[in-house]
Ligand SMILES: [Ca+2]
């Protein structure tokens with residue numbers, strides 16, 4: 001008889017424990033059921049980072065996500081500007097900001113994207129500034145065409161490089177990248193050295 005008593009005690013103990021085990025998750029069930037529905041949909045599409053659409057091969061998407069993560073973590077203000085003024089980041093032959101497109105698109109060549117994560121990140125901030133200037137002019141002059149010198153040209157390049165240096169420092173870019181940026185005088189966009197920054201220059205970009 002003593003053996004049976006011990007047996008029943010054991011059964012009750014197990015059932016009792018099991019009941020607690022079942023009851024506890026039921027209380028928090030709404031949390032557990034809500035989370036798996038919303039989270040995987042955002043994680044499962046690596047080509048979306050916040051509101052930014054990334055277009056390119058898988059290496060490009062991985063590199064772009066790394067650059068955006070660095071900006072988001074180390075320079076939230078720059079990341080906020082990028083989210084506002086860049087809708088698409090697309091792998092391309094050259095690097096340049098298509099500010100007049102809807103949404104604005106930053107086209108990036110592999111030379112720029114794969115030089116380093118910090119370099120790539122700082123160029124995204126640089127080109128978001130071109131797009132920001134375009135959008136600001138448009139907002140201030142509704143219905144008017146946006147002149148090129150409102151968002152491009154040597155003076156604007158200097159302004160964007162200045163901002164890029166600040167971002168590079170905040171995201172912990174190596175000194176070599178900061179030193180290189182400080183050598184740029186804004187004329188890097190004039191690739192064929194004829195005094196302007198036009199379509200010919202864009203086509204001749206090796207970055
Ligand atoms: Ca030129």
Ligand SMILES: [Ca+2]
Nearest residue numbers: 194196198200
């Ligand atoms: Ca020209």
